[in-house]
Amino acid sequence: EVQLVESGGVVVQPGGSLRLSCAASGFTFDDYAMHWVRQAPGKGLEWVSLISWDGGSTYYADSVKGRFTISRDNSKNSLYLQMNSLRAEDTALYYCAKSTIVGATTPPFDYWGQGTLVTVSS
Amino acid sequence: EIVLTQSPDFQSVTPKEKVTITCRASQSIGSSLHWYQQKPDQSPKLLIKYASQSISGVPSRFSGSGSGTDFTLTINSLEAEDAATYYCHQSSSLPPWTFGQGTKVEIK
Numbered sequence: 001e002v003q004l005v006e007s008g009g010v011v012v013q014p015g016g017s018l019r020l021s022c023a024a025s026g027f028t029f030d031d032y033a034m035h036w037v038r039q040a041p042g043k044g045l046e047w048v049s050l051i052s053w054d055g056g057s058t059y060y061a062d063s064v065k066g067r068f069t070i071s072r073d074n075s076k077n078s079l080y081l082q083m084n085s086l087r088a089e090d091t092a093l094y095y096c097a098k099s100t101i102v103g104a105t106t107p108p109f110d111y112w113g114q115g116t117l118v119t120v121s122s
Numbered sequence: 123e124i125v126l127t128q129s130p131d132f133q134s135v136t137p138k139e140k141v142t143i144t145c146r147a148s149q150s151i152g153s154s155l156h157w158y159q160q161k162p163d164q165s166p167k168l169l170i171k172y173a174s175q176s177i178s179g180v181p182s183r184f185s186g187s188g189s190g191t192d193f194t195l196t197i198n199s200l201e202a203e204d205a206a207t208y209y210c211h212q213s214s215s216l217p218p219w220t221f222g223q224g225t226k227v228e229i230k
Binding site: 042045046047050058060061062095097100106107108109110111113114 | 123143154156158159161165166169171172177209212213216217218219220221222223224
C-alpha cells in the first residue's frame with residue numbers, strides 16, 4: 001500500500017525557517033518524481049515544487065522561488081522542503097504528492113499525503 | 123502561467139441528478155487536464171486523468187471530456203458520498219502546473 005506521511009509543520013514567526021519531510025513507502029520511491037502542493041485554510045490547491053526521480057531537476061512556483069528548496073534522499077525514501085524567509089501568506093496545509101508515471105515529472109498525482117500544517121504568525 | 127477557470131463555483135444537487143462541471147484553460151493544453159475530488163478534511167483524490175482517462179477504483183459515474191481549452195467533468199446519478207470540492211489541474215508544458223479554483227458540490 002502506497003503511503004506518504006508528511007511531518008514538520010509547526011507555528012513559526014515571519015522570517016523564520018522550517019523543514020518539512022515526507023516519508024514514502026509502498027512503491028519504488030526513486031522511480032517517481034515528487035511534488036509539494038499547498039492549500040491555505042479554506043482555499044484551493046496551489047502547486048509549490050517538483051523534484052525529478054533522481055533529484056536532477058527541480059522547479060518552483062514563483063511565489064516560493066528563492067525561498068524554498070526541495071530535495072530528496074532516495075536511500076531513505078524521503079522528500080523534503082526547506083522553507084526560509086517565511087511569510088504569513090505561506091500559511092497552509094502542505095501535501096507531498098507522487099507523479100503517476102514512472103520517470104515523468106508532470107502531474108497528475110495519484111497519491112497524496114495527509115498534509116502537515118504550517119502556520120506563519122507572530 | 124495557464125489559468126484554469128471552473129464553473130460553477132458552487133452547486134447544490136439532489137441525489138441521482140446529473141452534475142456537470144466545466145474547466146476552461148486560458149490557452150490550449152491539449153488533453154493535459156486532470157480532475158480531483160477533495161472531501162472535507164481529506165486529501166485530494168485523482169478521479170480522471172488526461173481529460174477522459176478513467177482511474178482504477180473510481181466509480182464509473184465519473185467521466186471526463188474535452189480538449190484544447192474546454193473540459194467537462196460529469197457525475198452521472200449523483201450519490202450522497204459525492205459531496206466534495208472538485209478541482210481541475212493542468213500539466214501542459216513546463217511548470218507552474220495550475221489548479222482551477224474548485225467547485226463545491228453540495229447534496230440537497
